[in-house]
Amino acid sequence: MTQLPDMTKVFDTMRSGLAIVTTAYRRKPAGCTATWISRVSFEPPLVAVFLSPQRGTLDMIRKGKRFAINILGEDGLELARKFGFHSGADKFSEVPYVTGQSGSPILRAAVSFLDCRLEGINPLGDHEMVLGLVQHAAVQRPDAPAVYDPATFFIEGEQAAEANGAVHG
Numbered sequence: 769m770t771q772l773p774d775m776t777k778v779f780d781t782m783r784s785g786l787a788i789v790t791t792a793y794r795r796k797p798a799g800c801t802a803t804w805i806s807r808v809s810f811e812p813p814l815v816a817v818f819l820s821p822q823r824g825t826l827d828m829i830r831k832g833k834r835f836a837i838n839i840l841g842e843d844g845l846e847l848a849r850k851f852g853f854h855s856g857a858d859k860f861s862e863v864p865y866v867t868g869q870s871g872s873p874i875l876r877a878a879v880s881f882l883d884c885r886l887e888g889i890n891p892l893g894d895h896e897m898v899l900g901l902v903q904h905a906a907v908q909r910p911d912a913p914a915v916y917d918p919a920t921f922f923i924e925g926e927q928a929a930e931a932n933g934a935v936h937g
C-alpha cells in the first residue's frame with residue numbers, strides 16, 4: 769500500500785453541513801458541534817453522527833438514549849463556536865430551545881432539526897457512529913444551511929486548539 773497523506777488535509781476537502789448535536793439525561797441538556805453527520809436511510813428514516821469517545825455529549829446520548837441534530841444556518845457560526853470548543857452544560861445559557869418529542873433540545877436558531885431515538889452506538893476506529901431513528905423532523909426557516917469550511921471557520925488561536933485535538937480527533 770502506498771503511504772497515506774495526512775488524512776486531515778484530505779478530509780478537509782469533503783464538504784458537509786454544520787450542526788449542534790443535542791441530548792438530555794435527567795433533564796440536563798448536553799450538546800456539541802458536529803460536522804461528521806450523515807443521512808443513512810429514507811425508510812426507516814435513519815441518520816448518523818460520528819463522535820469522538822472523548823465527547824461529554826456522547827456519554828449523555830448513551831445514558832439518555834436520544835439525540836437531535838440541529839442543522840445550522842449561515843448565521844450559526846457563533847453557536848458552532850459556543851458548542852465546539854468547551855465541554856459542559858453552560859453552553860445552553862442564552863440559547864433559546866424547546867424540548868423535542870424525544871426529550872432532546874431543539875434549538876430555535878436551527879434551520880432544521882432531526883429529533884431521534886438512539887438506535888445504537890458502534891465504535892468505528894477512533895470515532896463512534898451514533899445511529900438515530902428519526903421521530904420528528906422539520907425545516908424551521910427557509911434560510912440557507914451553513915457549509916463547514918475549515919479554511920475560513922477558525923479565527924485566531926482556534927486553529928491551535930484544533931491541532932491539539934481539542935476540536936476534533
Ligand SMILES: Cc1cc2nc3c(=O)[nH]c(=O)nc-3n(C[C@H](O)[C@H](O)[C@H](O)COP(=O)(O)O)c2cc1C
Pocket residue numbers: 798799800801802803804805818819820822823824825826848849851852853854855856916921934935936937
Ligand atoms: C466546526 C466543528 C466541528 C466539529 N465536528 C465534530 C464532529 O463531527 N465529531 C466530534 O466528535 N467532534 C466534533 N467537534 C468537536 C466538539 O464539538 C468539541 O470537542 C466539543 O467541545 C465537545 O463538547 P462536549 O464534550 O460537551 O460534548 C467539532 C468542533 C467544531 C468547532
